Amino acid sequence: MEEADLFYRQLPKVELHAHLNGSVSFSTIEKLVARKPHLNIEHGMTAIRSGQRRTLDECFQVLKVIHQLVDTEEDILMVAKDVIREFAADGVKYLELRSTPRKEKTTGMTKRRYVETVIEAIRQCKNEGVDIEVRFLVAVDRRNGAEVAMETVKLAEDFMLSTGGLVVGLDLSGDPTVGHGRDLLPALQKAKNCGLKLSLHLSEVPSQADESELLLNIPPDRIGHGTFLHPEVGGSQSLVDKVRKHNTPLELCLTSNVKGQTVSSYSQHHFLYWYQMGHPSVICTDDKGVFCTDLSQEYQLAASTFNLSQEDMWTLSQKAIDCTFAPDLQQQLHQKWLELRPTLFQL
Numbered sequence: 001m002e003e004a005d006l007f008y009r010q011l012p013k014v015e016l017h018a019h020l021n022g023s024v025s026f027s028t029i030e031k032l033v034a035r036k037p038h039l040n041i042e043h044g045m046t047a048i049r050s051g052q053r054r055t056l057d058e059c060f061q062v063l064k065v066i067h068q069l070v071d072t073e074e075d076i077l078m079v080a081k082d083v084i085r086e087f088a089a090d091g092v093k094y095l096e097l098r099s100t101p102r103k104e105k106t107t108g109m110t111k112r113r114y115v116e117t118v119i120e121a122i123r124q125c126k127n128e129g130v131d132i133e134v135r136f137l138v139a140v141d142r143r144n145g146a147e148v149a150m151e152t153v154k155l156a157e158d159f160m161l162s163t164g165g166l167v168v169g170l171d172l173s174g175d176p177t178v179g180h181g182r183d184l185l186p187a188l189q190k191a192k193n194c195g196l197k198l199s200l201h202l203s204e205v206p207s208q209a210d211e212s213e214l215l216l217n218i219p220p221d222r223i224g225h226g227t228f229l230h231p232e233v234g235g236s237q238s239l240v241d242k243v244r245k246h247n248t249p250l251e252l253c254l255t256s257n258v259k260g261q262t263v264s265s266y267s268q269h270h271f272l273y274w275y276q277m278g279h280p281s282v283i284c285t286d287d288k289g290v291f292c293t294d295l296s297q298e299y300q301l302a303a304s305t306f307n308l309s310q311e312d313m314w315t316l317s318q319k320a321i322d323c324t325f326a327p328d329l330q331q332q333l334h335q336k337w338l339e340l341r342p343t344l345f346q347l
């Protein structure tokens with residue numbers, strides 16, 4: 001392994017934006033395919049390799065293929081445990097996973113059981129001594145509308161209260177070209193009021209300025225992507241001001257945006273805009289399986305693209321601790337970072 005690779009792998013990291021089914025690795029896909037040969041799914045259908053580009057719409061098709069492969073309780077348990085172990089092996093010390101409980105008829109289990117299964121995976125990894133803290137965000141898929149969103153919020157609230165703090169929040173995701181955030185506002189507001197933290201995908205595609213304006217008024221606790229918020233790309237100063245006023249951290253996923261073609265190249269990524277402003281910006285993977293990446297690679301890409309030093313990247317990873325939805329763990333994580341620092345900078 002090259003020295004730079006080793007540095008980014010050993011760098012302790014925080015992952016805040018990872019969709020469970022988008023994070024399924026090649027080796028887990030192989031196990032799933034072996035369980036379901038009749039589906040005739042090949043790996044080319046579940047991932048977008050280096051140098052390949054897809055439209056965002058095609059990315060959602062890929063996620064649908066993965067959903068076909070991950071459709072029983074055993075699958076979900078295996079996938080969640082594999083994903084957690086892989087993040088841990090990549091040097092992630094704190095992970096916030098998010099996933100959408102699917103309709104009972106597509107998985108044979110209730111949405112409640114779906115969430116319980118992911119929680120079980122988190123608990124099993126903890127008992128096995130995997131060196132990572134994991135928290136969970138229940139995801140609302142915007143394509144399913146207001147009523148399902150409200151049900152999901154209730155489910156998330158129940159789990160927040162019954163899991164001793166493992167469920168910390170709610171994610172809003174799904175195809176950004178479908179539906180309007182306005183309809184989901186009551187559900188999101190309710191989530192916020194009952195103490196769930198909110199991470200919302202905002203302005204992932206152009207022409208969502210109105211929706212973003214509305215959703216930023218809630219306000220969310222973190223923003224996923226925010227690709228088109230700033231004026232240079234069709235957003236507006238008023239959107240930027242809102243984000244700045246609340247100091248709302250952004251979850252930035254370089255490879256996801258480049259492969260999904262909402263950003264034309266790494267050097268054009270809006271990471272630079274926010275980072276230069278000193279705004280809290282957290283590098284994340286989004287869907288490490290689909291986009292064939294991992295968090296160390298994303299850190300390394302940001303460093304090489306924007307000419308940042310290892311020291312800069314250290315600071316970026318350390319600051320991400322303050323953006324987690326687990327305030328009870330932040331002090332302990334800072335301590336861990338301080339303990340690990342000497343070994344890293346001796347390389």
Ligand SMILES: CNc1ncnc2c1ncn2[C@@H]1O[C@H](COP(=O)(O)O)[C@@H](O)[C@H]1O
Nearest residue numbers: 019020021022063098099100141173174175
């Ligand atoms: C690429 N950009 C993206 N934009 C918006 N939503 C995305 C996404 N990538 C993934 N998801 C959301 O995560 C689900 C898959 O994981 P789970 O089944 O929930 O674990 C997708 O169906 C979509 O709702």
Ligand SMILES: [Zn+2]
Nearest residue numbers: 019173224286
């Ligand atoms: Zn996402």
